[in-house]
Structure formats: structure tokens, C-alpha cells
Amino acid sequence: MRHVSSGEEEAGAAPPHPDVSFSPARPGTVAEVENLAVTFRRGNRRIHAVRGVSLDIRPGEILGLVGESGSGKSVLGMSLLGLLPEDTLEHTSGRVAVAGKDMLHGSADLRRRVRKEHLGSVFQDPMTSLNPTMRVGRQVIEAAGSTEEAVRLLRAVGISDAERRMSSFPHELSGGLRQRVMIAMAVAGNPSLVIADEPTTALDVMVQSQVLTLLRSLVDEIGCSFLLITHDLGVAAQVADRIAVMYAGRLAESGPTDTVLRSAAHPYSLGLMRSRLSLTSPRTGTLSTLRGEVPSPVAPPPGCPFQPRCDLATDDCTQLLPDPVPVIPGHLSACVLPAEVVRARRPAPDAGEQDAGEQDAGGQDAPQADAADPESAVPAAADAPGAASAVWVRQIRRTFRVKAGRGRRKDLQALREIDLDVAAGESVAIVGESGSGKSTLLRVMAGLERADHGEVVLGGSTRPQMVFQDAGASLTPWMTVGALIDERLRGEGLSRAERQERVVAALAQVGLPAEVAQARSRQLSGGQRQRVALARATVIPPQVLLCDEPTSALDVSLAAGVLNLIGRLRRQLGMSVVFVTHDLSVARVVGDRIAVMYLGNIVELGPAERVVSQPAHPYTKALLSAVPEAGAAPMVLTGEPASPLAPPSGCAFHPRCPLADDACADSELRLRPVRLRTAHDRAVACLKPELI
């Protein structure tokens, strides 16, 4: 690393920090990355994925490598595995060593042997990462060497009936089980380092917390090191010993987890932490965001890559590419400013104002409608439509016939009787894991899916509009943004010019310039696409805006901006919002009320802040404790989540519930959310509602 000169002051007595040492094979590390640079070729463009990163991984530690998409974190992981895609590789330099072997320039066979003997790996999507046509057992044996060892490993990763699972095919296992199989293969043969690239991103939050707990316990038992690559600071914070933050192919900051979380020294890390929602984020005011977007890896700026988005940037920052230097021994930050200066700069209360989309936000200082007094707008209960209800869902049931293998068909009970009343102007967040039926409920409300039973009563005449999780996929690829927004104006009796005006106004309202109207979806970034989707939904303001996980595919720094925008549109246009999410910390911020769903039922409904701070249903509690937060020991539910193909009798949650007894399993039991005696604005579907 060139910045070694900056470490002069510690050259004497203090032993050089491992990160800045040159010695090729030293004890105390299992893997070393020195000044790694990787460039890919795509067409005739050069993608500078990694631009000079140095990193050590020590024995027995979990190193959390955190970064947004395009930060180069996965490329770094693949370099350690010696598996960079050679056909698109333009250039590599620097040094990557695992167990003292060169993984960058070593022979293919040398790299392969290192992978076999010293490395393990876990990838994001366990469905595609396992061979779909090979039995799980054979795949584990390939790594483990023998059947006995494979069974032992499967047991070690918490697969209960390991012998039987050996003969399963991957598609016969649940997502969590598949990822456990991957982990079993990764730790086979006692590797010194396991590289886990977003191992929990494709999993539900409860399964995620199970898997993270497993990783931690494996490290403690086996003593191997883990490189945990993740976009989620919370995941890294929960299990990592050290954290390294990457940004635009550079290392921004690294240090012990506590140090980085408590006293981050790099403006990017700080911004990332501030824009990340947690269960304690303030609900009032706009969320803090990072302005702008990640620089293009094709033409990274000459100076600090974060400079264009940095509030503290000076002229120096545009010239100099800062190297990570120690703030205190063991804690590095790649910022020219002293750490005290960075930390001293609190985010402006109107940080959201800086976001491109918030320029015309009239109400940046207006708190979210009811945040000050959450209870005020909440109807007493959902058994009668409020005076001004925007959408009233009554006894909705929906069952799908699905193929269940071997030619059999089964009933998938997506919605098992839902009542929900959304008041005009109110925002309700629906929270649940996959299979809870939350998206089906939203689609029934939108009229995209019919209900088998029950009805949806709309308060107004306008049809609800919907914003989808994958904004890119919700925009017709070959149509221009202008044509797409214009489509909603057809039949309104407007002239061409008037329609054009409305399109431009709708774009301006979401903070996009008028030129975007000529663009097609693929020319836009993820954040821009979601803004276009919002412009299309609001060009004629609907009474109800339905949002299906609109931020879950976005990077943290962009997600906050979109949430701010939805909040502002709701206030400006007087819409009701129904917001589906798997993330309780998002639900808490966007919802006046939260509805928690489990296997097709609402199990808890109440004011957002109260549901989160004083959960009444055991499932809500479990969900809350699974939210990855630093230092919080999750309450891990055992067993696999129940399937909507065969919901358990009685209370569907009873097989996993710590409080359940025989009454909960009674097949005659029909649980509906019932108002709590202690709080009339809250309802819980439980035989033993315990309000703390």
C-alpha cells in the first residue's frame, strides 16, 4: 500500500499495523490483500471495480465487508477465491494471498488446491448456487470427502434429519435449509477462511437471524475465519468482529466493529449509518439521505470517490485520492479530514433537502402527518368502516391451486380472512415474511387479483395505484417514460399539450427533470426508476397508493430518499398509503399503523410506534428480535417456518410459539384480531395477548 509513508510516525516503537505491513507471509493472518486493483471490460468500456484495496483477515475472526452495489466488495471476494471471470478481466495488480499462496497470478491448479484445502464459500442465492440436478448428499460429499463426514456436517449446521436430507434435491428444500447445506459444504475440511457473499440477503429475516447465529457459533467452534460480504451494516454489526466499509472500489474505513459503529471516522460510513433505518430511527422529519448517486465505475472521479456526495468536501478532495490511514491503531479511515472534524459535523436536520428529489418539498420541516400524535388518526378498530375510509377490506380470502410435485395439486392459502380498514390520509404498513400473504393482500386491494370471498370497498372513485418492488420491471422496457405516464392521462379529455404539461409536472413532483420523459427504463438508475413509477402513480393522484416493497431492491442511501418522497407525496396529495414490507424498521417509519401478517392472517394491528416498542403478539416479538442490530442477541425461533400449503391448525403460529399450549392447536379455533382491553387502538389475534 502506497500510503505506508503516512504511517511513519508509528514506524518506531509501535509495531506496524498489519494493514500497512509488507511482509509476504506473516503469522497472524489467513489472507492478505495488498493494493488490489481489478478492471473488467464490458463492450469497449472499462469497469474499474476495485481500485487499490489492502486488507488482512486474521485467524478466527469474522470480518464484515460492507458496501453498496458497485462498491467492489464481491469482486474482492472472488479475488480471494481466485475465481475472477477471466474472459472479461482487463487488468489486475497488487497481491492477494491465501495461506501464503498467490490467488491472483498463481496457476489455475495452485488456486484450485488452495480453494480445496483452505477456503470455503457461501453465495447469495442458495437455489442457484446448488446444482439443481444433483442430490444434496453428493454435493456435500464432494466437499466433505465421505458420506459419514457429510452427514456429520449437515448435523453440525443444524439440519435435523440429515440422513434423509442427503437424498433430497435442492428444490425440495426450503431457502433456509439450502443455505445451511451451502454452509455445510463451506466448512467441510476445516478451511482456514470462509468467504460468504451476501449469505442472508435472499432469506427471510427470521431465517437470516438463524443463519447468522449459526455462522457465529461455527466460527467459535471451528476457529475458521469468515469474510462476511454484505450490503447491510446491521448484518455485519450483529456478528462481525471487525468491519471494513468499501465505496466505489476503495476501502473507506476499517476497524473493530464497536469502534466503527460508535465513532466512525469516514463521512461515507457516517452517512450510511445515518440513512440506515433501525428500530430507533426518529420517525419525525425527513430521513437523512446521501445526495447524488454512486460514481460510475467507468470513469471514477480523480479525487476521493465520495467527494461529489460529501458535505465536507474541500478542493483537496477533488485532487487527492486518499489512502486509508490510522485514526487510532487498528482503525483506518480514507479521509483527508481529521476524524474529529468528520464526527463533529452532525447531519443537518433537513438533510433530505439536499436530495435531488426533495428540492421542492414544501413540508420538509412538517413531521410525518401523525407522528407527533400517532393515535389521533387511528380508527378504533377494523370492524366498521371509519367515517372517511379510503379502502375497506372485508373478510377477504384467497386460495391458489398450485402444483405440489408428482402431479398433485395443493391449495395454497394465501389469505385466510383479512379485515382491514384504511382511513383517508392514513398510512398502514403491512409487515410479514414471504408466504404471509402480504403481497397478495395488496394485489387484491389493487384489483389485480380477485378474492374468493369478501369484498374490497373503495372510499373514492379513483382506482388505487401501485408501486412495485422492482421498479425497472414495472416500466414497459420499450416505451418512453413520457408515454408510460401519459397512458394514465388517456381518456381524461385532455389535449396533447395539456397532457405533456401534466407529464412534466408529475416528473418535477418526484424530483426528475423533464428530459427523463424521453428516456426508457434501462437508461435510468434504480432510484430514478422508482421515482418514475411514483410519478406515473401520482400524475392523477389516487386516493390510495399501494407500495409493494418499493425500497427493498435499492441501496440504503437511495432507499431513504424514496421513502421521504412517498411521505411527501402522501401529504401533498392527501393520499392513503398501504405499504408492504418485510422490514419492521421501514414499517415503523412509513406507517401510522402496522399490521403484522403471518400465514394469511393479520396477527397484530396497532399504532406503529407502540407495536414496535411493546409488541403484543409472540410472533411480532420474534420478528422484532430478528431485526439485525448491533450487539442485540436475537431470540431465535427453532424449526422451519410453516408453509401456507399446510397451515397448522388453530393458531398458525402455535408450533413455533414459546407460549403455546393445547388450546392454541385446537382445530376449532378461529383467531381474529381482537381489540385489547388496555388499548382500544390495538388488536391482537392471540389467546394470550400479553401487553407489557
Add this chain to the structure above:
Amino acid sequence: MAVAEPQLAAPLAARRRSARLLPANAARWANWSIAGLLGVVTLVALLAPVLAPHDPLQPVGQPQLAPGQGGFLLGTDGIGRDVLSRVLYGLQASWFAALLVIVGGVIIGGIIGVVAGTFGGIVDNVLMRITDGFLALPAPVLAIAIVAALGPGFVHTLLAVSIVWWPFYARIVRGEVRALAARPHVEAARLAGAGTFRVALRHLAPGAVPATVVTASLDVGNLVLTLAALSFLGLGQPAPTPELGADAARNLSYLLQQWWIPTMPGLAVLVLAMVGNLAGDAIRNLMEDR
């Protein structure tokens, strides 16, 4: 195989490397010019009467002249007709027949595919069962039986080949449309107030165009070959009309002494099919690069 190991991680490298030899723009340009060959051949086919030096039906010189002899570029056939002129006229018939079948197949198959893909459910089931029924039979053999039943002739051949050919397009278009119909953009369009007709026309059908264009252009070669085979079997025009397949078949007896008489029409088919295949590949590359 062990020797090849280092390269294995780079399976597409061959293509990428050729892309690197040529800068991206040059590769694009090359693809465009190869695709342009389709236009060149169409022009030649259109101008066949102008380009042909002689009447294809009348003997114009000594029989069995070798190529070049007596000023006949491709020689003369068994009764002294100009092989070049016959090949040019035959090429015209083959080329436009192939294009006609493709246009017909794309229209019929396209409509059926879009309808099946848009509506799904029972409509899809019924239409696709019928399509699959056609696909479950060997197309060329069925075409032969149909022509044989209708009686030989150019129109009947076209009809027969069209009958067996549209199901391929129905399948492709339906597949593309079905995949698109599962994307949220269709639901978004419905929510935006677009009716079924508009959804099908604006939000679904355009997505099937690239795959259809690629298949259709790759099919030009296949059709030229299939039509030539039918003609070779005697299912085309009656005797004196110049036709590439039939000219080769009728003159097979000259093969050992005057090889050019049956071979030249065959080479013309080869050229047409090559142009079709090359242009099809070029168009696919252009579509993928977009």
C-alpha cells in the same frame, strides 16, 4: 481436456476476442453489412429478368457446354438452355417463396401467439394444444403429404409449407408474451387504465419482436432448403419452369459427366441458405448488443 482448463472459465472468449480485434463499432458495422446481404439478394431476385442473359426456357446454345464455354458463364444444360438464366429465375422463385412463407408464418403465428399469451387460461390452452399438435408431426413430411393431396404446384407448395410452419412462430411469440405477461409492467399498465387490447398491442407484442425477427431471419435459410427439397422431390412447378431443386433433381443423370448441370442450382441454394444463416446470426448479434 486438462490442457484446456485455464480457458474453461472463459467459454465465450472466442467471441469476445473477435469483438476485441474489431472495435465495437466495427463489429456493429460488420453485422449491419452482413444483415444487408438480405437486401442484396432480394434486389438480385427482383432484377432476375434483367440480369438473366438469356431466355431460361429456350435452348440458346450447344447442349452440355461447360461453364465459360461459348460465353455461357455457368454452361448450358442437356438441351442447350443457359444454366445461369435458369438459376437466376429459380433463385427469384425460391427467395420470394421463402419470404412469403415467413411473412405468412409470422402473421398467423404472431396473432395466435399474442392472443394465447395475453389471455392465458383456457384460450391459451386450446390454441397451444392445436399448435403442439402441428409441432408433434414432422413438418417436411407433412408438407409433402399436403402437396401430394392437393396436387403439385407453386401455390400448393407455399400453402403446404405455410401450414406446417406457422406453429413455430406461434410457440415463440406465445412464449415471449407469456414471459412478459408475468412481469409487473403489464399489471402496472392495467392499473394505469390500459385495456386488454392496448396491453396486448403496446405492452406485450413489441417485446416478442426481437425474438421473432431473429427466428425469422435464421429461418430464411431453413425455408430455402425445405422448399428446394420439395421441389427436388417433384412437388414444385411442372417441367419447363426453372426451379432450383427440380433442376438439380431432373439433371441428376448428368452428374458424373456434366457435373455442373445438377450442381449449379444446388450451389445457388447453398448461397441463398448461407446468406440467410449469416444474416440471421448478424441480426441476432445486433439485437443482443442493443
Add this chain to the structure above:
Amino acid sequence: MLQLAGKRLGAMVVIILALTAVMFGLQKISPLDPVHAMLGQSASAQAVAAERHVLGLDQPITAQYLHYLAGLLHGDLGTSYRTRNPLSSDLGTAFPATAELTLYGLIFALILAVLLAVATTLRWPGSWLFRLILFVGASMPPFLLAIGGILLFFVNLGWLPATGRTSIHNPPTGPTGLLTIDGLLAGQFNVVTDALSHLLLPALALAIGPAVSIGRVLRSSLVSELRSDYARTARAKGQRERQVLIRHVIRNAIGPALSMTGLQAGLMFGGVLVIEQVFSWPGMGQYMTQSIPVADFPAIAAVTLVLGIGYVLINTVVDLLQAAADPRIDV
């Protein structure tokens, strides 16, 4: 799997029934009158009426179809206008010849396809030349390939024979009718080598087009499977590239190539008609080609039916093989 096989076999029966209906319908819409074709244009009205009755043509159309179907079930394919023989006996000698040619064509096509796909995927030296030859070959009309093959290997080099199935006067007859197999069973190896030398040119001419189509599909699925996540997992486990290819990739890549093989079999049945004519191969193709100019529709229908059933059989096998390769395929 058994259930799938049952379903596939059921579908096969339905398709074959549909095929018989199509052939029957074509016969009906055909302007060719079978009675005049049998008796000649000058036959008396009385003789025509009598013959119509004998043939059952005065019965309602459904009865005629059922009659036709019943005949088929008993192996009665009708009578040829041209040879006046029952078609079942005419085709009885032609069928094995075509079956043997098609079988070898299919085997050559698969071998060439795998070679093409693997050679170009692994970029073996010289694979570009192999690829070039095959791609040019794929654009050739089969009759031109056949002509070229005869000019080169028979006329110029004199290595291979140009016509017929065998030059041996009394080859073994049966039990299969396939000379290469019957020769082996009879222990007459000269018959086998002679039959193979006769098969080589026509089977190759038949195989090249399908080989390129199948090879292309196989190559592109090999390429995409080699880049798949599970292949990456296998590499990350420290597997050799050869193990990744053989243990993991091939089984996943085989599906699309199998579908293409099924489709190409249909095109090969078209090609075999042409090839047999060029090589004077005494098979169903030659028989059909001779029937076309004299409008012998029963003969054409019978050959179409036999080839159609062969095609449906091949595709049923393909479906079952695909299900065997991929455990996710479930009815």
C-alpha cells in the same frame, strides 16, 4: 416418473390418432378420385359404382374413418395405385432400409454435435476449421451435399460406393432388417463393413444439418451452465474444470439439446426422402418419390404415417430423457 411416462404415452396415442385423422382428411379433400385412380379414367359408371361399394366409399364419412382406423390397427395401410400391392408388404422391405439410414444419420448427428459443442466451448485448437466446415455444411441442401460426396468420394477418390445399401448379392435377411445388425448376428462381417461403407455418405449427408443445429444449442447451454452459480460453487469447492463439466454441467445442459434433437429428427425425415433418391437407396423415401409423379396418394399417406409415428416415438423418448435428466421436471 412412471406417471410422467403414462401421460407421455397417452399424449402419443392422441397425436397418432390426430395424424391418422389428418391423413384421412387429406385423402378426402384431395381432387384425386381413388376409384378412377384404380380403374382408369375410362371405366364405366357401373364399374365405378361397384368399386365404390367395395371400397366402402358409399358409407358415411365417420364410418369410412373408423374403417380406415380399424384397417390400420390390423396393419392394413391400404393398397398402392402404382404397384397394386398392399402397402404393408411394399413398405415391409423399404422400412428397414430407411430405419437403418435414419438411425445412423441420428447417431452421426449426435456425435458431430457433441464434438462441435465441446470443441468450441473448450476452444480446442483447430476447432474453428471444424466449425467452419460444419456451418457451411449446414447451409447446403442435402442433395448438394450428397452430390458433392459422390463426386469426391466415388468419382474422384473411388473410396466409397455411390448407390444402394449393399453390393453383396444375398445379404442376410432378418431378424431386424438392418444390414449392419443382421450381418453381425449372422457372423458375416464382410456384410457389416460393406453396409457401413454404403451408409457412410448418405448418413453423413443427412446428419450435417441437424448436427449443427443440435451442436449450437448444446454449445450455448454449456456456455451458460459453465457460468452458472452452481458451477461457481463447484469451482469454489476446489473441483477441477473437468469435474465441473462432467459431474455438474452436462446433466444440466442436456435438456435444450435433447429438445432440438427431437425437432431435428422431423427435419431428418424430410431429408431422408431426398437423400434416398440421390443414392438410389431402396427405402421409403425412394418409394414415396416414385409415388409422387403418379399421384399414388395411399402410398404417400402410408409413408407419412409411418414417418410420423417414428417422429412421435422419438419425441416421447426425448421427453422422458429430459425428465430423467432434470428432477425438477414433474409432469
